[in-house]
Amino acid sequence: MPPDRGTSTASQIDPAYRARYRRIMRFSASALAQTWWFELVLPRFGLRRLAARSRTKRVQRIARRFYVLAADLGGLMIKVGQFLSSRLDILPPEITKELEGLQDEVEPELFESIRRQAEGELGMPLEQAYASFEQIPIAAASLGQAHRARLTAGIAADVGFENVVVKVQRPGIEKIVEVDLAALRRVARWLSHVKLVSNRADAPALVEEFAATSLEEIDYLHEAASAERFAEDFASDARIGAPVIVWDRSALRVLTLSDVTAIKISDVAGLSAAGIDPAEVAQELARSTFQQIFVAGFFHADPHPGNIFITPGRPGTDEDWRLTYVDFGMMGEISDSLRSGLRDFILAAVGRDGRALVASLERLGVLLKTADTNELERAMTALFDRFGGMGVAELQTVDPRELEKFARGFGETIRALPFQLPENFLLLVRSISLISGVTSALNKDFNMWDAVDPFARTVLSSTSGNALRGIGQQAVTYANTLARLPRRLDELATRLDRGQVAVRAPEVDRRLRSIERSVSRLASALVFATLLIAGVLQRPTDETLGWVLMAASTLPLLHVLVTARRR
Structure with missing residues (x-):
């Protein structure tokens, strides 16, 4: 990412605002260190379940701490909280729910x-x-x-x-906005080097989207x-x-x-x-x-x-x-590309074509380049095959256990993918969400989606004759499986050429996992021995540090014992 696009760097910040900058950075560093320890370090020592059990309360505490920070600092940080509360595409509900009530109401200026x-x-x-x-x-x-x-x-x-x-x-x-954006851009650069985050979201791009909106x-x-x-x-x-x-x-x-x-x-x-x-x-x-x-x-x-x-x-x-x-x-503005993408999305949904629906999401910019679209395509195809075309009355006859099982698996697939809504798409979702809440308060029986039908039709007909011809062609495609065969063969050949076809061999996977566990145990054993010896040697000169090192050695030892027993 280029330098801060004209915004102050840490060394250029006015001394009067440096305390504000440092406070934002301290919070960010603390939250990142805590997340790094629980989400990356502990799982390496076989304590993934322990980290998972405390995850909900942990992220809620971080969100509450940010709420207090934003309410105290004011300025752009309140806007950051409101922005994050709407990012359901990249943040867990535990965070977005905690930030929902952050109001942009502060004491008036003299x-x-x-x-x-x-x-x-x-x-x-x-x-x-x-x-x-x-x-x-x-x-x-x-x-x-x-x-x-x-x-x-x-x-x-x-x-x-x-x-x-x-x-x-x-x-x-303006100066406060400049300082806050400098801090946010630095945090985004940190996150861009963390694979766990960069595979899920483009943090620098998110900050730039937020910056553009804030400056406007x-x-x-x-x-x-x-x-x-x-x-x-x-x-x-x-x-x-x-x-x-x-x-x-x-x-x-x-x-x-x-x-x-x-x-x-x-x-x-x-x-x-x-x-x-x-x-x-x-x-x-x-x-x-x-x-x-x-x-x-x-x-x-x-x-x-x-x-x-x-x-x-x-x-x-x-x-x-x-x-x-x-x-x-x-x-927000609906560009020609967004309008075209929405039209393709609606056509794919109507035609129950999982491949076309995934392709429309890619054109909309909803999926990052790191997304494994094969898994999403399989999930969408399964969804269409099982429940496509069912009305509400028909869905009510389906076994609730089947619906729950399908929803759980489908949700896991969706959450694992690197979704990131473009700014205007996010604003669109935000606008409809707010309006939906207002209309429900005015009339509890009002159905928001009944009102969208005549306007959604304008999207489908926006390209006039070309769109109609496209719909006709796709209708034939959807109706005739044989007509799709050449296209699928061509795509298969393309994937083979690019080396994108994954072959799954369960036995090979099992052996590789076994080797990986053995290497992990060996590494843990080495860390255990190193910490223990260092603690014993350190005790005569610094008893406190020595005991700390010896106590810390129990963590890798526990990993060795747990994984050996599991084997």
């Missing part, structure tokens, strides 16, 4: 600091920039905070409104452009709204936009009091989400309840209520 920041960005005193500016913020997050204000008469006449919300970046947050979040001009693009995409949709940007009072670290505060979407009682049916809101929210994803290809990636208001229609008019989105710092 108003004088906010004043200096805003005036420096706008190039004028606050009293000149706004007719009024409330000192107490309506929201305070790790990267910035928001205040209500009123525009001066001249600007209000130009834009057509006077009540605004002003977002001001926390003073010094502290660029308020980028957020303003995203808000305007979103508004343009839905200009003809009366049900969807967004705040208006006041460009004359916006800059890199200050963003002024129309005050669209209304009924919070999760306020069911408030909606009912305004005569708005929560179930109808759920339906429109789902429609809006899939409209963004499948039609506009540009979607709000952080649609939690605090970022969506329900704006009632004006009294005495035919205007109906609408969904009003705010905070466009985190947006």
Whole structure:
């Protein structure tokens, strides 16, 4: 990985922020050392089961320690925790669950600091920039905070409104982000040299994805452009709204936009009091989400309840209520390649073709290059062969023990593979997950996936005639096993040429494992003898160290005894 792409290295960090950097590195080093000991060292001495028994509690403790660290440091570390809590593709649920509750709510900055920041960005005193500016913020997050204000008469006449919300970046947050990213990049370089991790995830790439998103979040001009693009995409949709940007009072670290505060979407009682049916809101929210994803290809990636208001229609008019989105710092985009990959994935699932489904995952960038796709292909084929095409009613007739056994084996195969979702794919999953939770709260009987059907069809038909011809060809392929034979023979020949065909000989495997155990026992015996002799020799000069070495020698001795007995 190249040097930190312009971000400070450890030696270049400002002394004022060095303590923060060291604290992050101490936590990371401690967590890595603990993981290294339990996941790599102990299994080498035959104590894999001991390490496995304590794994859940151990990773939960590490996650809780990080929670405390992030809440205390604030800044980008809270965003790191929120980012990690969504990485179900690479982290165990024990970690993601512990980090779920990490809220981006911190103590507000002193108003004088906010004043200096805003005036420096706008190039004028606050009293000149706004007719009024409330000192107490309506929201305070790790990267910035928001205040209500009123525009001066001249600007209000130009834009057509006077009540605004002003977002001001926390003073010094850019430096904090720089320090935090320097620490994260160094940790990622450490992880890239650990095969246990590098085979499972591309840590440097994950950090760069996170860095790109974070740097966009502290660029308020980028957020303003995203808000305007979103508004343009839905200009003809009366049900969807967004705040208006006041460009004359916006800059890199200050963003002024129309005050669209209304009924919070999760306020069911408030909606009912305004005569708005929560179930109808759920339906429109789902429609809006899939409209963004499948039609506009540009979607709000952080649609939690605090970022969506329900704006009632004006009294005495035919205007109906609408969904009003705010905070466009985190947006996702459906590229042509992602759209094409989703289409291929849907086709493979419909055709129950395990090989094609794995290939679509590779094109989507979901699988790392180190993935053994043969195992996944076999698992998917088995899934399609046994349960493909079954409806919910049919699945209920299957023996629960069979379902449990199949699910356990299938889950182990999936977890063993190096999945890593690309940034936009992750944002897509995050967005749908958040919206699913909101719609369920509004209407417990709402089925999110019923709403996706008409929009998913647009993905399948997005390439018009070519896609239809492709579907026809694949339908023939799926229906005729004989038609697939030449392709399989060709793939087999290709794998033979590349040396990718694995031949399994159980007897040879057994003998190799026996030899490997013998070598392992011999190594443990040598370590035992070395520690024991070193301890005996050290005792006359340093009794404490001598006893420590002698005590440590029992660990490799235990490995020799356990493995010999097992043999």
